[in-house]
Amino acid sequence: MENTYGCSSKTTKDVSLQEIRDRLAEFAEVRGWVQYHSPRNLLLALVGEVGELSEIFQWKGEVARGLPNWSSDDKEHLEEELSDVLLYLVQLADICGLDLGQAALTKIVKNAKKYPVMNQTST
Numbered sequence: 047m048e049n050t051y052g053c054s055s056k057t058t059k060d061v062s063l064q065e066i067r068d069r070l071a072e073f074a075e076v077r078g079w080v081q082y083h084s085p086r087n088l089l090l091a092l093v094g095e096v097g098e099l100s101e102i103f104q105w106k107g108e109v110a111r112g113l114p115n116w117s118s119d120d121k122e123h124l125e126e127e128l129s130d131v132l133l134y135l136v137q138l139a140d141i142c143g144l145d146l147g148q149a150a151l152t153k154i155v156k157n158a159k160k161y162p163v164m165n166q167t168s169t
C-alpha cells in the first residue's frame with residue numbers, strides 16, 4: 047500500500063481513535079496510573095513528546111517528503127515519537143470527555159468554510 051507521498055506503508059488495517067483510546071485506558075488502569083493522568087499532566091507529557099519529536103528534525107535542514115534519505119532506524123524513531131504525541135493527545139481528549147475524532151472532522155469542515163477553494167482556472 048502507498049501513502050499520499052508514494053511511500054510504501056506496512057499498514058494492514060485502519061486504526062480508530064476509539065481503539066487507541068480504549069487500549070490506553072486499559073494500559074493506565076492496570077498500572078494504577080489513572081490517578082496521575084490529569085489534564086494538566088497529560089498536556090505536559092504531550093509537550094515533552096513534541097520536544098522529543100522536534101529533536102529528530104533539529105539541525106537537519108529541510109527534509110524531503112517521504113524521507114527518502116533516512117535510515118530505517120531514523121524512520122522507526124520518528125514513528126515512535128509521532129506515536130507518543132498521538133497517544134498523549136488521545137488520552138488528553140479522553141480525560142477531558144471529548145470525542146477527538148468527531149471534533150477533528152468538525153474542525154476540518156470549519157476550516158473549509160474559512161478557507162474556500164478559489165477557482166484557479168480562468169476561462
Ligand SMILES: Nc1ccn([C@H]2C[C@H](O)[C@@H](COP(=O)(O)OP(=O)(O)OP(=O)(O)O)O2)c(=O)n1
Nearest residue numbers: 070073074079082095098129130131133134137
Ligand atoms: N504515565 C504514563 C507514562 C507513559 N505513558 C506512555 C505514553 C507514551 O507513548 C510513552 C512515554 O513513555 P516514556 O515517558 O518512557 O517516554 P519515551 O517512550 O519517549 O522514552 P524516552 O523518553 O526514554 O525516549 O508511554 C503513558 O501513557 N502514561
